[in-house]
Amino acid sequence: MSQLVSRAFFILAFMVAGCGSSEPYWFKNVSVDVPSVSGQLAIAVLERRPYVLNGDKDPEFRGLIRGTYGIPFSQPTLSGRPLADAFRDALVSSFQASGADVRPLIVPRDLEAQEVIPTLGPGEKLLWVEVREWKSDIWERLTSHWDLSAEVYSSDGSLRASESYQGIRGTVYHDIENNAVRPVSPFEQAELKRQFDELLNRPAIVAALAL
Numbered sequence: 001m002s003q004l005v006s007r008a009f010f011i012l013a014f015m016v017a018g019c020g021s022s023e024p025y026w027f028k029n030v031s032v033d034v035p036s037v038s039g040q041l042a043i044a045v046l047e048r049r050p051y052v053l054n055g056d057k058d059p060e061f062r063g064l065i066r067g068t069y070g071i072p073f074s075q076p077t078l079s080g081r082p083l084a085d086a087f088r089d090a091l092v093s094s095f096q097a098s099g100a101d102v103r104p105l106i107v108p109r110d111l112e113a114q115e116v117i118p119t120l121g122p123g124e125k126l127l128w129v130e131v132r133e134w135k136s137d138i139w140e141r142l143t144s145h146w147d148l149s150a151e152v153y154s155s156d157g158s159l160r161a162s163e164s165y166q167g168i169r170g171t172v173y174h175d176i177e178n179n180a181v182r183p184v185s186p187f188e189q190a191e192l193k194r195q196f197d198e199l200l201n202r203p204a205i206v207a208a209l210a211l
Contacts, residue, residue: 027077027086030189032094032196035206037102040124041095044105044116045088048130053109059083062188063136070139084109084131091129091196117157125160125209126153133166136188143170144191150199152208161208165199 051057057074059082064072077083088104095102105126107116113128120126133147147166153159171187199205 027083027189027192028089028093030090030094030193030196031097032091032193032200034091034094034098034100034200035209036098037095037100037125037209038211039101040121041100041102041127041209042105042120042124043088043091043095043102043127043129044107044113045084045091045129045131046107046111047082047084047109048132049134050132059109061135064138066137066139072137075136083134087129087131087134087192090192091127113151113153114157117153117155120153120155122155124155125211126155127151127209128153136191137170141170142187143168144188144195146191146195148195148199150205152205154211160211161202161204163199163202163205165195 047053047059049057049061052059052061058076060076060080061074062077062083063075065075066072077086079086085106092102092104105116105119113126116126116128128151130149131147132149133145135145137143137145145168147164149162149164151159151163152161169191
């Protein structure tokens, strides 16, 4: 019984702490190690998670926190903004900080890259990112699930590079021995940064952006 009470206490502590946080700390201000860009770059990040597209989850869904018996409760982005929008803002800010000439594209999630190509300026490149899976799952472990893809197009519609990166990675959340929980927000931030660092620094993406 004491273990159940202890677990319930930590779940409640996480939810209360989360309510006092700000969205920019979680995602928008994540600084990605982006490659160099030649010329202008437009960035679009598309929501492609199946459970969002079919209406089972909202675009703001960022993960699950599980109760005493493992029952999952959905957790939204703290600002109420779509997750893909927060990811796009993080990428745009990171490229701008590197000195690149970039602009964000707000694209309906039912569009494909080829439908956006005509909106590019002469010589402008398109970085097209799809979020096919992204969530944290919090119970006895902090677990990150991701499936991200990135494509680089030239203004004539040619696909210059295509890469994807997926996986599951976690760490202990409920440290029973030390009677403590690991903070969630730094874990989610670090995971997002690590995932985009890996994806965008693949040789094909780096070469396509430098053309």
